[in-house]
Each structure stands twice: as structure tokens, then as C-alpha cells.
Amino acid sequence: MANSGGYKPADHVGNTDFTRATVVIIGAGISGLCMAIDLLRRTPCRKFVILEQGSQVGGTWNDNKYPGCACDIWSALYSLSFEQKADWSREYPGQEELLDYLIHVAQKYRLYRYIRFNSAVDAARWDEDSHTWRVQVSVGGAKDGQFVSSYELTSDFLVSAVGQLNLPQWPSLPGLDDFTGKVMHSARWDWTYDWADKRVAIIGNGASALQIAPEIAPAAAHLTVYQRTPNWVIPRMDRRVTGAEQTLLGALPPARWLKRAVMMQMREVSHGLVTDPKSSSVTYLRDWALGSMKQALPGRPDLWAALTPDYQLGCKRILVSDNYYQTLGRENVTLETREVARVTESGIETVDGAVRDVDLIVCATGFRTVEFLHPVQVTGREGRPLDSVWAGGASAYYGVTVEEMPNFGMLYGPNTNLGHNSIILMIEAQSRYLSALIDRVVRARDQGQSLVLQPRTEVVRSLNHQIQTQLQETSFADPTCRSWYKTADGRITNNWPGTAVQYQKELATVRWADYAVSGTAADTVAGRRPTRIGRVVEEWPVSWWTMALGAGAVGWWSYTRYFSRA
Known part of the structure; x- marks a missing residue:
């Protein structure tokens, strides 16, 4: 077929530059979609590619389709802050509804044009001479594989959005x-x-x-x-969200913001219950869990004994x-x-x-949770494999950048999992932070220069030592239990020791001094003062204006819907 005249190249990687992208994102789950949207909203980058080994967006919510599959976080918290869903059917949504939401996000932000499905990343190698990543891609699918079985894709920045629960x-x-x-x-x-x-x-x-x-x-x-x-195990206390509630939350955004803020704060307050073995409230939660079990299994002391853990709650x-x-x-x-x-x-x-x-x-x-990025073979500066960098257990600069890995970022990386709140709160902070790094790299490239950012080894190790020290004081470190949070030798590689808000605040500023900077555009970053990029503030107390507006909106809606009809 002949090309029509006057065709203007689209704002994405096309046919002629199929093997060259500015940014490559691995994975089209929540993290990958959020990262792509932040590139569109916060950077001039449009030449990016999302490589997804499956045939649909959704990540874990596309992979896990077993009977009863549902989220264990309130639905009000399990959506992107800038794309909140008002009409969740339940407080704890099921897999199909979650997948529909993520498909909606991909469609609304027109992300399908950037996604290559049936595309698995086998390896990625940093090329020091060209300051680029060379990504090896295998193509699957009955039809896609007929065009090409594998190829190499070059990019200036590489982002892993494969998460912790994928293999x-x-x-x-x-x-x-x-x-x-x-x-x-x-x-x-x-x-x-x-x-x-x-x-x-x-x-x-x-x-x-x-x-x-x-x-x-x-x-x-x-x-x-x-x-x-x-x-x-504690009761979920799930319930259906009524049609009236859905109408209210959809018609009056302040009411939705208020509900999310209250729920977020409730989750943040529960942090101590999950992590602090000395908390006085832990005894209450433990008794509630055991009481609920006995109530559900009356007259079954044989099962009570078998179902009662002998380790610290929260481990x-x-x-x-x-x-x-x-x-x-x-x-x-x-x-x-x-x-x-x-x-x-x-x-x-x-x-x-x-x-x-x-x-x-x-x-x-x-899942194989402590093997981040497995089985992708990642090789960084001076030919050093990521497996070698992580020989003692995975670690990263606030879970987002890794020593010896230039122009490389991660979402839901080491020590960013939560035991008490929505992981989306963490993902959005990470995506915003990485978009600030990528923005500098992209602008340098657009000016014919190069910029290479890599967290300083001493900074990463000092931060990780601090995190591990804090984690040893939490319930996660209980030596009497095994969990997917830690390696076989007991090192906690998955969880963040603090609250979601504490993490958001840490990533609200880019501290350029924490990075080793090189490339022809290094002087545009080296020596710069920290850059404040901000964060999404959703926790309680929200601003008094929002609270008043939310309360007033709820009152007005109730009056017009019910009382004015009397």
C-alpha cells in the first residue's frame, strides 16, 4: 500500500524508528501506565515505548483471574489520584472491575499507541560509548512473531515497571x-x-x-x-457501594476526595498495628482476629488450634x-x-x-518476590550485571534508582511495598520522581547533548543501611516466621519501614547531589540545588476549604435529593 501524501509523523515511535526510543518502559500494569502518563503530562518526551509480554494492559490484574480474585485495599484508594473512579461497585473491587478500570485509563490517555504487546524483554545492556540502553526483545504471539522473532531496541532511559508480584x-x-x-x-x-x-x-x-x-x-x-x-486473618467487612453513593461521589468530586482522604488516614494510622510489635493496639487486633475466627467456626477447637499463628502479627x-x-x-x-x-x-x-x-x-x-526483574538480564556500567550489584539482596535509592545502573529507574522496586496502605500512593510518587530525571535526560538529548544520571554508591548504601536498621525494629523482622518480604537469610528487601506519606515526602525533592552526573550536558545538573517537584497531598487533614466544600456538597446533594421533595 502506498503512503498518502502529506502524512505528518505521529508523536510516537513509528515504522522508520521502530528500534529507537527515548524511553523504554517494561510492563503495562498500573506502574507502567502511570509512568507513561507522567511522561505525557510532565515531560516533552513522546518517543517512548511500553513493552508488555502479555496481550492486554493490567499487569497483575490481567494475570490473576482466579475465582474470587479481588483487591484487599479499599476501592476508594485503589485508583490513580488524577483518575479517580466514582462508581466502584464494592468497597473491595474484584479483578474484572479492576482490569476494566485500567483498560479505561489506557484508552483515555491514548496509551495503546505506545504499547507493544507480546513483547518480552530478555536482556538490557548499558552501552557506555553511546550512553544508551540496548534492550533485547523477544516477540511472541501467533501473528506478531511472523514479522520478527526478536530485535534490539535502543533507548536513552530504561524504566522497569514489572513490580514485585509478576513471576x-x-x-x-x-x-x-x-x-x-x-x-x-x-x-x-x-x-x-x-x-x-x-x-x-x-x-x-x-x-x-x-x-x-x-x-x-x-x-x-x-x-x-x-x-x-x-x-x-481479619474480617474484610466488604459491602456493596449503593447507587446513591455512586451518584454522589460522581456528581460531587469534593465528596469523593473527602472519602479518599478519610480512608487514607485510617490506613496510615494502622501502620503502627502492622509494623510495631510493641504497640498496645496490636493486642486488640490480635484478639479481634482470633475472636472472629472462633465465631466463624463455633465448636471447632481442633481448627482453632491449627489456624492460630505462633508468630508476631504483621510479620x-x-x-x-x-x-x-x-x-x-x-x-x-x-x-x-x-x-x-x-x-x-x-x-x-x-x-x-x-x-x-x-x-x-x-x-x-x-510469586518470586525477592528476585526483582527476574528473568531479565540487566547489565550496567562497566559490564556489571544487576545480579552482581544485588548479590546481598536487592536495594535501590528509595526503590527507584540503582547504583551502577545509569539512566535506569524502577517502580515498585526494593523496599517500597506496604503492609498497610495502597501501593498506588507509592507508585505515583515514584513516577513523578522518575519523570523529573527523565525530563533532564530528554532535554539534553533534544539539544544534541547527553546526560547520564546514576545514584552515588555511598548514598545508596547509606540509605539502605538506614532502611534496614529501621526494618529490624518492625514486626517484619520477626525471626520466627517466613514471609515473601525477605530473603532466605532474613534480609527484608520488599517493605518500606515507614508510612506512605513519609515516603511521598522523601521523593518530593530531587537531590541532585545524590547522583553521579556525566555526559556533555553534565554541567546543567551538577552542583544544582535540590529541585522541589512536590507530591499529591491527599491525607487527612485535607485543607479546611476542601473539608468545608465536601461537607457542604454532601449536605446540598442530600437536601435536593430527599428533603426538597418532602
Whole structure:
């Protein structure tokens, strides 16, 4: 087909520059979409590419489609601050609704033009001579792979938005590959399989298992949950958001802002409950959790003992559920606490030799959380692999930039996970911060110069020492429990020790002195005073003006809707 005359190049990477981009973002989940939007809103960069190995946006909410999959953070907090959703159907939204929201975000901000689906990053190498990243991409898909199977994409800045919960952790059980029934991971659910009247086994009892079990049990012939260690579980207290509430929140933004601020502050206040083992409120939360369990399982002291953790509340992720314990009390459900020895051709054998035949094995065993960016092979300055930099455990400058990795950024990186609040609050701070770094690099390139930014090694290590010291005083460090927050030797690589607001404040300023700067445009940054980039202020107390406006709006809406009709 011939090109039509007078065509003006679009503001994105096209055909002729297919292998050259200013910025490459790995992943089209919440983090990748937020980063792309900030590039559009805060920088002149339009020549960026989002590489997504799947066939749809959404990240974890596109991967995890298992029965009952839902968010464990209030829906009012689980949306981007600049694109809040007013009509969530529930306080804790389900996976399909969350995915619809992310598709809406990608469509509204016209991000699909920047995304290359079925594109997996195998490796990325920093080229010192050209001051660029050389990214190796494998192309999948029945049709896309017919054009090219792999290629190299060059960029001035590289951003990882793959997060911490993306690579499934399969259990290392002897015989699993020889099982003749159906096997699936919770993050790779096969909806073509009908579990009705089947004997089902769930290996694991974490967040996904708590959501899957209540959905499977009513239709299954029998369900067995294999528990390694019990978890602290508190009631979710989920509820439907009424149509009247949705109308109010949609028609009156101040009411929506006020609800979000109140919920955010409630979550921030709970930080001490999750992290401080000496908090007086921990005893109350512990008693509430145990009381709720016993209430859901009346007359079952055998299950009470098996479901009571013997480690500090908060060491592991505190789980929320309104129906898990009730499910374990069903006649067709068994809680198995004996250790699994192996998988046979027809079932699961425990260490005492007992074998239970099953038709379906669900591996609800989580993700490879401490292996950030795995299996992508990243090589930085002087040919140093990222694996080498992180030999003692992953660390980064506030989780966003890494020593020996020039012009490289991360979202939801090391020590940025939260145990008490919405991760979106962290992601937005990271995206805003990285866009400030990228802006400088892009402007230098547009002027025919080069700019290379890399956090100083001594700064990163000093900061990480401070973070690790703080973490040792938290419940996360309890040596009596294992969690996905830490490595095998006990180093906590995933969690942030403070509140979300504290983190936002730390990233509200770019301290250029914390970076080693090089390139022909180095003098535009070196020696500069810190740059204040600000942050999104949403926590309570919001401004008195917003509070008054929100309260007045709610009163006016209520009056016109109800009282004026009297």
C-alpha cells in the first residue's frame, strides 16, 4: 500500500524508528501506565515505548483471574489520584472491575499507541560509548512473531515497571510433573476447566487461597487446603457501594476526595498495628482476629488450634476475608496441616505416608518476590550485571534508582511495598520522581547533548543501611516466621519501614547531589540545588476549604435529593 501524501509523523515511535526510543518502559500494569502518563503530562518526551509480554494492559490484574480474585485495599484508594473512579461497585473491587478500570485509563490517555504487546524483554545492556540502553526483545504471539522473532531496541532511559508480584512461584514438590490430573497456578488460571464435582487440592493458604477456596468449595466434591503455617486473618467487612453513593461521589468530586482522604488516614494510622510489635493496639487486633475466627467456626477447637499463628502479627501479610473460615467449616472441606512429601500420579502424599487422590491441584504459592526483574538480564556500567550489584539482596535509592545502573529507574522496586496502605500512593510518587530525571535526560538529548544520571554508591548504601536498621525494629523482622518480604537469610528487601506519606515526602525533592552526573550536558545538573517537584497531598487533614466544600456538597446533594421533595 502506498503512503498518502502529506502524512505528518505521529508523536510516537513509528515504522522508520521502530528500534529507537527515548524511553523504554517494561510492563503495562498500573506502574507502567502511570509512568507513561507522567511522561505525557510532565515531560516533552513522546518517543517512548511500553513493552508488555502479555496481550492486554493490567499487569497483575490481567494475570490473576482466579475465582474470587479481588483487591484487599479499599476501592476508594485503589485508583490513580488524577483518575479517580466514582462508581466502584464494592468497597473491595474484584479483578474484572479492576482490569476494566485500567483498560479505561489506557484508552483515555491514548496509551495503546505506545504499547507493544507480546513483547518480552530478555536482556538490557548499558552501552557506555553511546550512553544508551540496548534492550533485547523477544516477540511472541501467533501473528506478531511472523514479522520478527526478536530485535534490539535502543533507548536513552530504561524504566522497569514489572513490580514485585509478576513471576509465579511454583512449589518444588517431587512428582508434580507426573500428576495425571489438572494442575494450575493461581496466577495462571484456566477457566476452561470445570471444577464442579471434582476433588480439589489447594496448596498454600495465603491471600489467593483465601479468595479461591470459598468459590471452589460449594461446587467441588471435596476441597483440601494444604496449610504450611497459619496466617493472621481479619474480617474484610466488604459491602456493596449503593447507587446513591455512586451518584454522589460522581456528581460531587469534593465528596469523593473527602472519602479518599478519610480512608487514607485510617490506613496510615494502622501502620503502627502492622509494623510495631510493641504497640498496645496490636493486642486488640490480635484478639479481634482470633475472636472472629472462633465465631466463624463455633465448636471447632481442633481448627482453632491449627489456624492460630505462633508468630508476631504483621510479620507476614495480614489477610482479609469474610468467608474463608466459614469455608473451612464445611463438611466437604478439609484443612490439611501435615507436610506434603510428594505428588503421586493421582494425588498428594503427606510425610506420614497418607495419600489423598485429587482431580485438580491449585498451586496458590505466590510469586518470586525477592528476585526483582527476574528473568531479565540487566547489565550496567562497566559490564556489571544487576545480579552482581544485588548479590546481598536487592536495594535501590528509595526503590527507584540503582547504583551502577545509569539512566535506569524502577517502580515498585526494593523496599517500597506496604503492609498497610495502597501501593498506588507509592507508585505515583515514584513516577513523578522518575519523570523529573527523565525530563533532564530528554532535554539534553533534544539539544544534541547527553546526560547520564546514576545514584552515588555511598548514598545508596547509606540509605539502605538506614532502611534496614529501621526494618529490624518492625514486626517484619520477626525471626520466627517466613514471609515473601525477605530473603532466605532474613534480609527484608520488599517493605518500606515507614508510612506512605513519609515516603511521598522523601521523593518530593530531587537531590541532585545524590547522583553521579556525566555526559556533555553534565554541567546543567551538577552542583544544582535540590529541585522541589512536590507530591499529591491527599491525607487527612485535607485543607479546611476542601473539608468545608465536601461537607457542604454532601449536605446540598442530600437536601435536593430527599428533603426538597418532602
